[in-house]
Amino acid sequence: MKANLIGRNWVALDFFEVVSVKSVFSKLIYSLGVVALCLIFYVVSFYALRNGLVRPHEAESASNVHWVRPIYNRVYYPLRWFVANGSSIGPNPERVYYGTLDKLETPADRRRESYSVGINRPGSYMIIGYTGPRRILEKVEKIELGSYVKMRFGATLARDRDRFISRLTQVDVIELMDDPRIPNEDYSVEESKQISLAFGHLGRTARLCADQFLDKYRDDVFEHCTQAGYAQNTAGGCHHIVGRAITTSVQRRAIDVCTKFEE
Helix, strand or coil, rough: HHHHHHHHHHHHHHHHHHHHHHHHCCCHHHHHHHHHHHHHHHHHHHHHHHHHHHHHHHHCCCCCCCCCCHHHHCCCCCHHHHHCCCCCCCCCCCCEEEEEEEEEEECCCCCCCCCCEEEEEECEEEEEEEEEHHHHHHHHHCCCCCEEEEEEEEECCCCCCCCCEEEEEEEEEECCCCCCCCCCCCCCHHHHHHHHHHHHCHHHHHHHHHHHHHHHHHHHHHHHHHHHHHCCCCCCCHHHHCCCCCHHHHHHHHHHHHHHHHH
């Protein structure tokens, strides 16, 4: 009889454990369903509000901003970011620009996002509209026009539209050294061969001078490249530029400088 009582107790425990697991599972399914419905409502309400109310009003004029936008911006920030990023969840990469500061425009109303800067770059001219932290914006305003600058931009959502605008995160004034690169002259195949042979037949002292000349030339080109940033979109960066820096014209310059040390 005692054994039967123990067996019944185990059956009762198994029954309550099964009921408990089913209860937890049911609550989990219910919770997931509620979350899914909330997410669906969140997404649907965003597109309904955006396409049915906010965008039509703001499309009438570039200066139009719907009265609901301040609340809309805060509530739907993740979806605004998703839309502005081309319906992608990928990161928005930073961009770095080097050049001479040519133009600087500051809005009369400091709360607006209409700062802009003009940068002269080798072979191009860029005008960039941007916003940024107050301390960086004030730093830019103190830079003299004509200075060589390095400007790093990220991205942030505009306050008046569902799009990205540039966000200035760093600005540095660079004391740019003179360009040390020796222009490459147009030598014939025979002339290039003769210069290469002459370089190879330099005497010991002259060759030591020439090697030192080339080492310093490489260092100077690398430093100038790093400062000026013209290799930022080149595979290998400034190391690639330096690797191709020793041309026939550079060898000719080394010969001209060092032949006075010929034994």
